[in-house]
Amino acid sequence: MGNVPNIELPSAQGGLRIGQVLEEHRVHYRIVFEEIGTPVHQLRTFSEIFVALRDAVFALKAMFSVKYIHRDVSSSNILLLREPGGRARGLLVDLEYAKDVTVKSTPHEFRTGTRDFMALEVRERSYLFRPDPEQEPGEVRRLPPFQHNCLHDVEST
Template sequence: MALGSQWDLPSEGHVPDWVWRVLCVPALNDDSPIPRRIHSRTVFEDVGVALKDMTSLANIICCLKDTLKALYYMHKVGWVHRDVSVGNILWVTDGNQGTGKLADFEYARCIRSNKFHEVQTGTPHFMAVEVDSKIYLFEPDNDEGEGECPPFRMNGLHDIESVWWTSTWVLFYYTDQNHPTVDLVNQWNTLQAIFPGVLGRTSRQHFFTYFKLSRCKAITKTCEPVSKFLGEFAGHLRNAYRSAEESYPIIKLEGILEGIHRETAKNLINVHKQYVHGDASNVILCPLHRFLPRKRSNSEVQTSQTRQQKRRC
């Protein structure tokens, strides 16, 4: 709204108090469940490409490896990112070398912060399933504790799970440009089920809980090393959650977060070697939907029918 067009206001300088009373803009108090929105601009010296726009599978894996390293340093000093996604990871090149960089820290928060919010933060596609449901899903199945449980809060494991969802999105959204998936429709349907774009879908939790290589028969053969890695990654994450939550309501991350970082980084390095030096090198990805059969529009169907009628005449 252009205030100057409705009231006689100066284009710069002090805004009179009566203006704020007329606008009636309520201020958020500290107890509000809605987080304050902050407009921030971060200027990078580097120019990068978002991971969602990359096509080299080797570079994508390297980018994910560097992202995990950035999260490791964040977690080491007691912070969580809370919004890891394919749009917040950048690939920055300098000559023939490339580096993955984590961006968009507006939702980052100190783990030791005492503030809790009921509103989820992050991108739904890449949100950890516990963050999606706002409850701890891997705590022991017993009802011994009758006291009031503390509110749910994010921790470093949820950031790492977002890396897993990011990797999974790449695996299902793309296919090998030169060796496309045999069962394109199967892969597309799986993509739609696990990335519905809305919160609260049980399909995401089910997929993460039971992810195995044998369940990914739709994936092209050249991407099988990534499928195997994601299966192991999901298994390590589930075990880490169970270990961290076995003493719930106390969440113990000491040693567990370090271990999952170390194990995942090692496995990513091994996968990256296969796509740089192995038989699967030089794999170029292409969006899956480009290979799907295109449905004809009504106008195209009518035009086709008209042509057939003319031929009969």
């Protein structure tokens, strides 16, 4: 390949040379379930879609109650499981990007989720609505750094 020029790129760690190999220690997990669910975008009846979405919202509420957010709600991550006897229930899966909301992140944290299902504020990485209903239109207030929150997960549902 020839000589790779030694070009420094700015970073918090002091620079990165082009051609330098970065090692990232990651662990890949696969969880296999006995049951097979159907993604909500493949469901064909309103009653099945409603059951899947209702149970996904219950799951989000349970996560919120222990201070977690999902951050990747999409039609592929909400499944309908048909149980023996005809009963069905919804499942919220793929918790890869779930996060403890009590752990403060930097405003530069990377965006997570499926773009087509992202809440608008998450996509824009900015608050778009007045956080305080008492705030007067046109009143300027300094907003805190943007944080993904539980309402963004519900908007994605």
